[in-house]
Amino acid sequence: MTPPIIAVNNVRKAYGEKVAVNDVTFAMPPDAILGLLGPNGAGKTSLIRMITTITAPDSGHIEFNGQPLSGFHPTQIGYLPEERGLYKKMYVGEHLLYLARLKGMDKKEATTAAKEWLAKFGLENHWDKKVEELSKGMQQQVQFIATVIHNPKLLILDEPFSGLDPVNATRMRQEILRLHAEGTGVIFSTHRMEQVEELCEYIVLINQGANILEGKVADIRRRFQDDKFHLEYEGDLPAVLKERYEIINPTPSGVDIQLRDGQKANDLLRLLLDADVHIIGFQELLPSLNEVFIKQVTQLDPTNTNPFDTQEA
Numbered sequence: 440m441t442p443p444i445i446a447v448n449n450v451r452k453a454y455g456e457k458v459a460v461n462d463v464t465f466a467m468p469p470d471a472i473l474g475l476l477g478p479n480g481a482g483k484t485s486l487i488r489m490i491t492t493i494t495a496p497d498s499g500h501i502e503f504n505g506q507p508l509s510g511f512h513p514t515q516i517g518y519l520p521e522e523r524g525l526y527k528k529m530y531v532g533e534h535l536l537y538l539a540r541l542k543g544m545d546k547k548e549a550t551t552a553a554k555e556w557l558a559k560f561g562l563e564n565h566w567d568k569k570v571e572e573l574s575k576g577m578q579q580q581v582q583f584i585a586t587v588i589h590n591p592k593l594l595i596l597d598e599p600f601s602g603l604d605p606v607n608a609t610r611m612r613q614e615i616l617r618l619h620a621e622g623t624g625v626i627f628s629t630h631r632m633e634q635v636e637e638l639c640e641y642i643v644l645i646n647q648g649a650n651i652l653e654g655k656v657a658d659i660r661r662r663f664q665d666d667k668f669h670l671e672y673e674g675d676l677p678a679v680l681k682e683r684y685e686i687i688n689p690t691p692s693g694v695d696i697q698l699r700d701g702q703k704a705n706d707l708l709r710l711l712l713d714a715d716v717h718i719i720g721f722q723e724l725l726p727s728l729n730e731v732f733i734k735q736v737t738q739l740d741p742t743n744t745n746p747f748d749t750q751e752a
């Protein structure tokens with residue numbers, strides 16, 4: 440069996456008294472983009488810095504393609520950190536060549552790749568511009584190019600879409616999906632849970648340094664389903680519906696209905712049909728990852744009433 444690109448085993452990292460990563464274990468799934476999720480201060484960057492060998496775990500170990508992670512592996516990794524770090528006074532082309540050569544490319548192949556990538560982002564005329572002359576979004580795209588130019592086996596993207604307009608965010612998302620389809624492993628780290636569902640099939644949810652939930656997004660949302668349905672209809676609703684069921688979020692086009700105490704969706708539908716309600720749509724509402732996160736944190740620790748306030752526990 441092919442080993443996972445990255446396997447993190449019982450990894451711990453503390454900065455003085457502060458335990459930033461506490462006994463975290465997970466493996467990259469073979470086919471899915473991995474979403475590394477958690478609120479500010481959860482420990483995501485600390486984990487990534489260990490995967491990229493910038494720092495080392497205090498205990499536990501990390502494997503890259505089944506081998507112990509070592510100083511040889513960073514050339515096979517592309518890391519887009521949250522803090523952008525281009526040299527403002529350098530020229531775009533010169534900068535990309537410099538970074539590509541640090542990753543082991545020769546000048547000719549780096550020049551060809553840099554030109555191809557700049558053209559993909561519509562930046563082919565910016566080769567001779569200084570980084571500081573580019574807009575923030577363009578600088579972000581150049582930094583993304585620097586991250587992928589050497590065809591890494593593993594791509595780690597920390598909040599890659601922050602600061603991008605919707606058109607450029609979509610373009611970058613398409614490139615990430617294309618690279619993934621061609622076999623590049625991708626870890627997408629963010630505290631924006633709603634962005635994850637567009638890109639990731641599999642998530643690892645970190646809270647206060649610990650891995651609190653892991654699995655396929657669809658399975659997790661289904662596991663946390665709580666019998667809520669959305670009904671779209673035309674006309675009026677019968678009074679009996681309001682008497683028997685809890686109606687929430689009424690809008691001009693529909694209502695959400697929360698089932699309670701053994702109530703069944705089929706009985707609800709039967710009641711609607713018997714009352715001759717003109718049904719346009721009826722679907723189960725699965726919780727968002729935000730809601731899943733809050734539920735899981737409060738389930739693990741009922742005293743934590745504000746799961747997003749985890750900065751300095």
Ligand SMILES: Nc1ncnc2c1ncn2[C@@H]1O[C@H](COP(=O)(O)OP(=O)(O)OP(=O)(O)O)[C@@H](O)[C@H]1O
Pocket residue numbers: 454457458459477478479480481482483484485486521629630750751
């Ligand atoms: N160099 C450091 N020295 C001391 N404490 C640190 C250091 N780096 C991180 N921490 C602490 O470790 C914890 C985890 O931080 P980390 O940056 O890994 O979180 P994060 O999930 O990446 O957060 P964010 O989403 O805000 O980037 C935080 O409490 C942070 O204050």
